Amino acid sequence: MRHRITRRDFVGGMLVSTGLSAFATLPSASAQASSSDHFVSPPLRTGMRGSHPGAFEAAHALRDGTLQEKEIKDTGEVYDLIVVGGGLSGLSAAHFFQKYAGADKTVLIIENHDDFGGHAKRNQFSVNGHDLVLNGGTLEMESPQRYNQWASMILSDIGVDIEAYKKENTKTGKTYEDMGLQAGLFFNQEGWQRDYLMRKSQNQAEDHWRFLSASALKAAPLTDKAREDLIRLVNFKQPDYLAGKSLSEKKKLLATKSYKEYLLNVANIDPAAAAIFQKAAAGVFCVGADALPALFAWAMGYPGFSGLGLGELPEGLLSDLQGGQHGRQKDSEETVHFPDGNATLARLLVAHLVPESTKARSQDDMGLASFDYTKLDQPGEPVRIRLGTLALNIAHDGTPETAETVSVLCAPAGEEAPRRISKVRGKQVVLACWNMIIPYMVPTLPAAQKEALAYAVKGPIAYVNVAVKNWRAFKKLGISEISCPGMFFEDVQLAEPASLGGLKAPTDPEKPIVVRMIKTFGMPGLSKRDQHRAGRSVLLGLTFEQFEHEIRQQLQRILGPGGFDADRDIAAITVNRWPHGYAYTYNSLYDPLDWVFTETSDRPCVKARQPFGRIAIANSDAGASPHTDAAFEQAHRAVVELLERQTFPFVSAAPGASTL
Structure with missing residues (x-):
């Protein structure tokens, strides 16, 4: 980890002399024309992006x-x-x-x-002749079949064809699954005695939740009690931890008790087992299990509720409140993720609003479309x-x-x-x-x-995209995404195998790909809004060099046993810093219940x-x-x-x- 890749080392994701700056401030429209030789298209800029220096x-x-x-x-x-x-x-x-x-x-x-594009940011790399893109912010369209009429109108007006896109990606969509790659959980030695990468079990007949099951947990660095508690928690026939309470009483209690408190004091699981869920839903709410209402955890499919008799969450309930209430609606498989996330939507909108800025017009064009920022x-x-x-x-x-x-x-x-x-x-x-x-x-x-x-108060979050020269280590270890609840980045994921027009999904482990790493900045012990404020301060205080250090050491610890070498295999790094990230959503631990569950004008x-x-x-x-x-x-x-x-x-x- 002695070789550092700084933001000065890359122009367009390609290694160049460190004497050439690739992070120049965007010149004015008039200045761009006279300095086009030095202008780097914003999606190609690496280093500190998102709310970048010069933006705020x-x-x-x-x-x-x-x-x-x-x-x-x-x-x-x-x-x-x-x-x-x-x-x-x-x-x-x-x-x-x-x-x-x-x-x-x-x-x-x-x-x-x-x-x-705002949070709908595109990161683009060129590594060894391969064009790679990934979202630098807004990830996907969740449940577009439930979009309000105005959102649906926008998609229609700008030429979004979801069915054509899904058809285009039918073959590649299961690339990782067909390779046998699974979700994994990384136990780090600081929290669980030793580093250990646990893969999801192949035994689908046993009770499980994502990567947790009896067979997967056999070799995990846990005490017998912690292991037994986790097995009980994912069992489809758990005890009723709230026996004696009415359904209404149960749901109100779950709405006003955090998932962490529920796990520790209601389900009574070992703290080392509960720590696996410390970042539960953090990628959705920018806070962890300490500030996640247990009722939300139930609605999102987290384990621990099968014995409570809560019934099924009716299809569409909570999802059709005005604008959607992020993370509270019933999960839907109908998400649409373009290779660069919803930056494709921003690019289509700009192509319609300022047609002189690009020759691209259609959805497929956006895969490799270039934009003339002088226009x-x-x-x-x-x-x-x-x-x-x-x-x-x-x-x-x-x-x-x-x-x-x-x-x-x-x-x-x-x-x-x-x-x-x-x-x-x-x-x-x-x-x-x-x-x-x-x-x-x-x-x-x-x-x-x-x-x-x-x-x-908007939730702070960092989306870090790391272009690597190959992903052999992921293939050898049999993983495509890793949850790391005790480490700096809580999620490490291979880019979704998505194609768009001339931009083709990476499907060969010998070829380059982008690895997504996500960090949220929850501060347990504070209210949700105060956690956002404190987390923002921490995020703004982190340098690119500090991010790079954490990226290198975490990838090396997780992927090293698979042959990964951070010095050799990392080609480029883009840190998308969003100190003012996700919009604030009402939370029943801290906000009035009617704000959370109704459309009240209050x-x-x-x-x-x-x-x-x-x-x-x-x-x-x-x-x-x-x-x-x-x-x-x-x-x-x-x-x-x-x-x-x-x-x-x-x-x-x-x-x-x-x-x-």
């Missing part, structure tokens, strides 16, 4: 109140709509606006990152996407009831003390950014709305998303759900609110009485 410094200065007054340059630009935020919600807001108001209407999308912000085009730019202040040009335009002050996102502040105007504005920054951008909002906007997300004059709010926070369909649905609502106000100007600019 001005935002932190805005939050801290350290921005100093500068001379403001009025650009004279006036748009029919300005969208703040170029993620899936912002891009779809632009799409809905043009669809309803007219294709000739002008739209400016302002995005602080150097790429479009995203061109004068005279109906839709312009302005990257690397932060909206600092948004104010009506007059009162919210009478103003005909809204002024938006902008600055380079990466400057703590911006040297250039420009003003653009929009006849309407959609805020498709994070709720928590909106009170700083729009200081004239009502105090109660600011408070509601501040309630949603929820902070409903109070926060109320329109304010010519300003409407769209984003996944507005639906209290990180689902992609929630982002689309909230965009539609925001656009309709603006168009209703435009069509019926006698209606109040804010909730309340009519202006007549």
Whole structure:
């Protein structure tokens, strides 16, 4: 582990001289044309990505109140709509606006990152002549058959063909299964006496849960009691740990008790056995079993509930609440994962909004499509996407009831003390950014709305993608994904064997592939929102070099027995850092039960998303759900609110009485 691969070592995922920087800040549209020889397409950039350096410094200065007054340059630009935020919600807001108001209407999308798509990020590598991609953020479309009508409309409009995609991937979809590769659990010596990789048992006749079964646990580094407790926990005929309570009482208790507490104090399993579940659902909620309601764990299929007589979770229950309630709906096998996750959706949206930016048009085209970033912000085009730019202040040009335009002050996102502040105007504005920054951008909002906007604390998470030259070690060890509850990264997974058009799934262990590693930042002992705040601070304090050290040592410990050599086999590393990651979802351990299980208007997300004059709010926070369909649905609502106000100007600019 003595050889380090830094962000300076790669351009487009290919090894080059360390004297050539591949991590230059995205130049402005005008500058790109004159510096194209040095420009690296954002998906090809390695090192620290996600919320990358240069994306948030001005935002932190805005939050801290350290921005100093500068001379403001009025650009004279006036748009029919300005969208703040170029993620899936912002891009779809632009799409809905043009669809309803007219294709000739002008739209400016302002995005602080150097790429479009927000959390729907694409990571791309070229290793030994092989093109590889993987999601750097939003993973997949969960249960698209249950999508709301507006999300379904978006998919139809941009040409998403789920059935064609599934047909294309029928053969390769079971690549790992056909090779005999299984899920595995890694016991690390720090928590379980010795390092041990346990594979899922091949005996399907015995009671099991994922990788846990009596035969698989035989050689695990556990005490007899811990092993027996785990076998009992996954048994399909467990005791009723809540005997004597009614069904209603059982479910309420499970809704208000954490899964960790349930395992330890209700199911009474050994702490060493319970530690296997310490990261339960962390990839969904960004907190572990200590902050996961036991009722959620039951709904998600975690073990320990078969004897309680809870019945079956009715099909669709909890899944059809507005925007979907992430992780609480019954699991569905109908997930759709494009090779780069939902970045394919963002790329299709941009191809429709700014057709000059790419020759690609169809779903299959997106596999290997290239985008000309100099074409995203061109004068005279109906839709312009302005990257690397932060909206600092948004104010009506007059009162919210009478103003005909809204002024938006902008600055380079990466400057703590911006040297250039420009003003653009929009006849309407959609805020498709994070709720928590909106009170700083729009200081004239009502105090109660600011408070509601501040309630949603987004969950921090890191998606790390490691391009390796081969995956022989995975094949030799017989594993395709490994749960590592006691290590720095809790999940290590081979990229899904997915193809899209000219981009072909990796199916040969001798060839390169991308390995996904996931880390969440739960802080047990705190409330969910406080865990998110504390975890964000930890994530922002980690350097690329620290991530790289952890990547190398963890892969070496797990895969070394299979012949893996970190120095030899790692080709490139991209760390997707998301300190403001998943939208906050209501949690019955900390939030009122009606916020969690109903669509009540008392929820902070409903109070926060109320329109304010010519300003409407769209984003996944507005639906209290990180689902992609929630982002689309909230965009539609925001656009309709603006168009209703435009069509019926006698209606109040804010909730309340009519202006007549």
